Amino acid sequence: MNRSILYVLAFLSLSVVCAPVHGATPRNPYLGRWALTIPGGGAGWLSVAEENGHLSAHILWGGGSVIRMASACMDADTLVVTRLHTVDRKDKEGKVLYKDTFTETIVAKVSGDTMHLTQIRPRFDGKGVNRNEFTGKRIPPLPPKPDLSNTRYGKPITLFDGSNLNGWKLTNPRQKNGWSAEDGVLVNRPTQQEGKRHVSYGNLRTEAEFEDFNLKLEVKVPKKGNSGVYLRGIYEVQIANTRDRGLDSHNMGGIYSRIAPTASAEKPAGQWQTMNITLLDRHVTVELNDRVIIDNQPLLGCTGGALWSDEFKPGPIYLQGDHSAISYRNIVLTPILRREETVIFEDRFENRLADGWTWIRENPQTQRIRRGALEIRVEPGVAHTVRNALVRKVPFYRSRGKYAIDVTVTNTTKPTQQYEQAGITWYHAGKPVFKLVKELVDGELMIIPGRKPMSSETVQLRLVVDGNDFIAQFRPNAEGKFQTAATGKLPVPANDHVSIQCYNGPVEAEHWIRFDDFRVSQLSE
Known part of the structure; x- marks a missing residue:
């Protein structure tokens, strides 16, 4: 029997044996939030909670948004979670004939504050499964909401002086650089040529890395513009042309897929807008155009596109440059002095x-x-x-x-x-x-x-x-x-x-x- 058949049988066995657990206690070692390092080294996140006597799970897998898993249950001392993937089956002309649904299974074992996980994912062509092992670390409980009125700041640091890109580099040097300094403005132009192969443009990050801080900047978003400001390389403050689209975590000023703004303060496309962001003790405050839209709210974990999932590691400011044109200026970071x-x-x-x-x-x-x-x-x-x-x-x-x-x-x-x-x-x-x-x-x-x-x-x-x-x-x-x-x-x-x-x-x-x-x-x- 070849290994692919063994993996399929293991996958089917897990699907059949596993059943939801009723009456899970707080001592269940899987409950809580986990910082994942997913296959390939990317950042991920897993949350396991108890809802009405049943387990539920949410996951972030590299990029995109946090999603709810299809199921979560215990098989003895092993956690099993699943998510569904729908694949269109088309004829030669591209017409959808029917849809197939594949179930991806993630099996986890906990040892102290470390989680060892195995991903079992069927290939969408129906020919075997892929099996990947990866790890997670338990995220410590959030501290109390910090008192911003008693915060002590260091000396402001000008991250962009308006004349050059000194102190900045691409997060991935293999991508094309669309960033330049023009008349005191940091400009990104990820141009594509019609009929030519799509060019992958890079995100721009500071060479310096920081802990907690206040960040002030100005940004000009064009129509249909989309960018993001990553705090310490792990939390994305969404930058996008979303005026009049309502309050959503995927809109301007939100913490992407995490925290929605509580007020609309976005200006029309093409106008300069101010942002004042404070990151302290895994809590974030965002002011957009002098109006508080996120007020000292807790951050439950990394966001899609994070450089890593470790929330306690110093990290850079990075600006998303792979989506659309964008302009930034007057980028100033002021470190927060440690409260210890x-x-x-x-x-x-x-x-x-x-x-x-x-x-x-x-x-x-x-x-x-x-x-x-x-x-x-x-x-x-x-x-x-x-x-x-x-x-x-x-x-x-x-x-x-x-x-x-x-x-x-x-x-x-x-x-x-x-x-x-x-x-x-x-x-x-x-x-x-x-x-x-x-x-x-x-x-x-x-x-x-x-x-x-x-x-x-x-x-x-x-x-x-x-x-x-x-x-x-x-x-x-x-x-x-x-x-x-x-x-x-x-x-x-x-x-x-x-x-x-x-x-x-x-x-x-x-x-x-x-x-x-x-x-x-x-x-x-």
Whole structure:
């Protein structure tokens, strides 16, 4: 007996044996929402619930919308769900003679928070079945609705400067790029030539990835236009010409197939429209043309076209470009600061220094505040002779918790001098005893301590202090998760100060460092 026949028999057996379960209890390990990685690596989603003593299931399979499955039931400790596919059977002239209905079966087993699934799908030509295995992860319960009035924001980031596509790339480099910068506008023109083979155009995403944020932009949708703004690459805010079509999750401003707008605020096609979107704790708020149309609503899972199904992974902003022409401008993202951090002190270096700083060996000619950052020239010298070291008393008692000191460091010129460096220095009893810096060592830029390679111009440095223990961390381009460079011990407290500084610069050239977003926070345990 060949394998195809075995698969068909297994499929038929499941269809016959399985029966709905009555009285399922909350302890049923299948109940809940699952983030799927479907065959081929795409994003999917499965929800299993109990309704009137019976199981029900909804699924998202790659693209499109969430759909209800035809059936869901238990076969002993195995979950079995089905969905139906209707196929037109036509004659040689293309006339539909009749319809065939095929039943696709998905069989699932749970182990803790992991689901192992098998898809058994008949081939529509009636010659065998396809069998695919894939996995899912349980999605944790949604947190309470966040208090947006107490949200703290970082510094706004201009994602598109109007002149070029720097910082953007296609989600799939094999597709054709229809995007360009024209007169301050990000334009997509996915043109097709009549009589020619259809050209597949690409979606455009930021190279940077983000966690929670506020996103503001303007968009102009032509007649019959269709695009989308994906938040962290997983939740699509629908962009489409749907004026006067009613309130639907597939219309302008809705979370595609998930959340319908509560009000109509769309302008006619061809007019610029404003969007103000806040994503926080898996809740979303959407303002369209200064009117709230989705108010802090929970997101149950990814939407069709998501890059992945993991809702806790940092991700890009991506703009759908495979449907129609579209125009965007004034795209600005403002990160939301993590709530597990209580900011004790911060200085964004806007116009002047915050109170409490002092200079060591100040040279006013080689330091300045410009464009929202502190710029210091990297002068010759070593730790004990450094010039323009900016110092302040550590604003916490080490015994009272866990703290983080952050600063973003950018080289405006490529370092050339051996041991040329910039970053954070810890002072103990008036002397420098520890540094977390980006440093040129033997021709290679690296994070010290730890000697971690670091080639990007910008890096966010984080010194975590927990009692006398430290963790030296960094994030290239101030994006994604922090990486640990080294751990160790600090001296016992004695007039602790922290400094941002740079030194070992060349004599014959001007090298400058930009220090940005200095912050001291208390971390939750």
